[in-house]
Amino acid sequence: MPDPFSDLQKITSIPITFFTYLASIEKYSLVLRALIWKDFLLRFRHRWFNSFSVFLQPMITVVIICFAFEGFVSPIFHQRDYPVCVYLGVLVWQFISRSINLAGTALRSNKNVLTRTYFPRILIPCAAIFGGLTDFFVGFPGLLLCIWFFKVPVSIFSLIGLIPFIGLMVVVGFGTSFWLSILDYKYDDISYMMPFLTQFLFIASPITYIPSGFSRAVSFVYSLNPIVAVLGGMRHSLVGKPAPTAISFSVSIFSAFALLIGGAWMFCINEPKIADTGDT
């Protein structure tokens, strides 16, 4: 066992650099595991019922959307693979809305953990994101069921092709939750804007529709929303919908990583203030 007296830490008022901050996270993997475990315990306390509802939620949403758009609104949606596209959209949306609503308010709701011991505060929204990922994977078999039910031809390779886009989705989730949780903690009135933001993003992202026929300028602005690339890529890979253009794709990827790195940086510079306002 290493001598616990050997490591010398210095605490000063000098703010730490971004890279030191990121490097310090590695030492606290145990804390991250504890936070994820706590989240998991709380969500699946009523075991089978909760896991079943997590599985059913996207399915019910898809059924409602398909009835509304396919049955009553317009025949242009009337394609066999439309339900599969919507299923993907709903799964991704569930993850993103969770990272807005739960991870975004995580710092506030975990105040009693924050004031207890020191660890890099960025781990709190991270843990909430991992919870959202379990929801995504619990809902995933429903997608396979949907593919089988509508007899959409899908190969194993197109399923493997989803993986990079799931990765991009996770990047977007981390980015949004970092930004929102730090802003929510700093400013009291951000939490009132969250419902609006969720609603806005739901319409601004291709969840229930498949975008087509945008002019170049509109498509550029539209692609600033990184969910566009996530869903465009997923749908292209799974059912062969037209892929987003290279420009729109790179714009989306750029904004996704800008969100992630900017959010982590925000955490780094605001870290001392987070601990400071956590009053015991």
Added chain:
Amino acid sequence: MENDTVIALEGIGKKYPLRNPANEKTLRAGVETFFHSFLKKAIPDVDKTSQWDKKTKSFWAVKNVSFRINRGEIVGLIGANGCGKSTLLKMIAKLVPPTEGEIAIRGKVIPITNAFGAIQSELSGRNNIYLIGMLMGLPRYEITQRLNSIVNFADIAPFIDSEVRSYSKGMNSRLVFSVATHTSPSILLLDEVLSVTDHVYQRKCINKIRELADQGTSIVLVSHHTSLVEEICTRSIYLKKGSIVADGDTKTVMREYLREGNKMATPVVSQPPSISSPLG
């Protein structure tokens, strides 16, 4: 820093800004600033010491504090309410960054800053033991090894699988104290922890604290129980208005503290208090 020193504070100061609506950048704060001219809030008059910083409208909670604590020492921090004891502990625990000065620490610091409170009241006592333990840096398997000892020390064996929200304040505090003392800390910071427990458990805790000190753990105890501090602390530090007044043998320091306290408590006929801001 010598070999035996585990905590070294050099010229530590902590400044808190007074809440000033103009400093906040929220919509609400903007509205508040607008109405602020109509609703001038008065701050009760305190004697105008150097704690108030007129220029930046702030308050020094701790100012120019330096001391060293050696391995295995039990040190009591005493002083009136608001003299900076808890702030000092939070700074040593890295929960609050100092405004000036430097703190050097060797080894694992475990703060128990509030007596009541396991992490998650919806989870069972067992899960809370694991959660607190992991947050304090103890791997899962080690907690499993020490679980019996933790539960027996906290004396909550029959209730271990009940939800923590059904626990009494004393049980809650026992649980946290028991986990914290089983994580083999190098520095243990206790902030009014023993004040909610009964006499029997207090004896048990005192024995445990002595046992830890014998094994080389340094303990900093904040308490208003003068007899408790006199009993277990070999050395005491008396803080007044954020600065050290006396540091040394507990008996001498305590005598001074009590003498000053009695003097302050004696009613003095004086002019009626005027309500005006110390910052002018």
